[in-house]
Amino acid sequence: MSSTPRKSLTAGDVAERLGAGWSHAAGDAAGPGGTRTGLDAFVAERIAEDERSATTDRERKEAAAKRLIISRHRRPAPGSAWAKAAPDCCEGCRFHGEGAGERPVTEDIDECPELRAVASVYDGHPAYERRWAQA
Numbered sequence: 001m002s003s004t005p006r007k008s009l010t011a012g013d014v015a016e017r018l019g020a021g022w023s024h025a026a027g028d029a030a031g032p033g034g035t036r037t038g039l040d041a042f043v044a045e046r047i048a049e050d051e052r053s054a055t056t057d058r059e060r061k062e063a064a065a066k067r068l069i070i071s072r073h074r075r076p077a078p079g080s081a082w083a084k085a086a087p088d089c090c091e092g093c094r095f096h097g098e099g100a101g102e103r104p105v106t107e108d109i110d111e112c113p114e115l116r117a118v119a120s121v122y123d124g125h126p127a128y129e130r131r132w133a134q135a
């Protein structure tokens, strides 16, 4: 990992960590490596459904707000340093420590509090897993 002390991320930092070719187009929930299953994929699928069925400005804005959240709280981009070191972590929850001791705050994306909050809207869905419920 980088030995640079972490302050706030700049756009350049984010681009470097994400690596080239990463996109968040709707429908890429399976990801190039096929590893995106679980809470993040569940939420992405529900938002895509909401986007398709939205008929009011409020519904479209709500879906856009959720998509913004999941664009930040996601697994590391394929090819990035974190994709190798901690592929299931949430980048949006940030990192702590420095240098070799730097670690994701949320090691398992299924435990991301932001994604769990978004997922709670869909807790009646058959694919919703009870383990995602907020404590």
Ligand SMILES: [Zn+2]
Binding pocket: 073, 074, 090, 091, 092, 093, 106, 112, 113, 114, 115
């Ligand atoms: Zn997160």
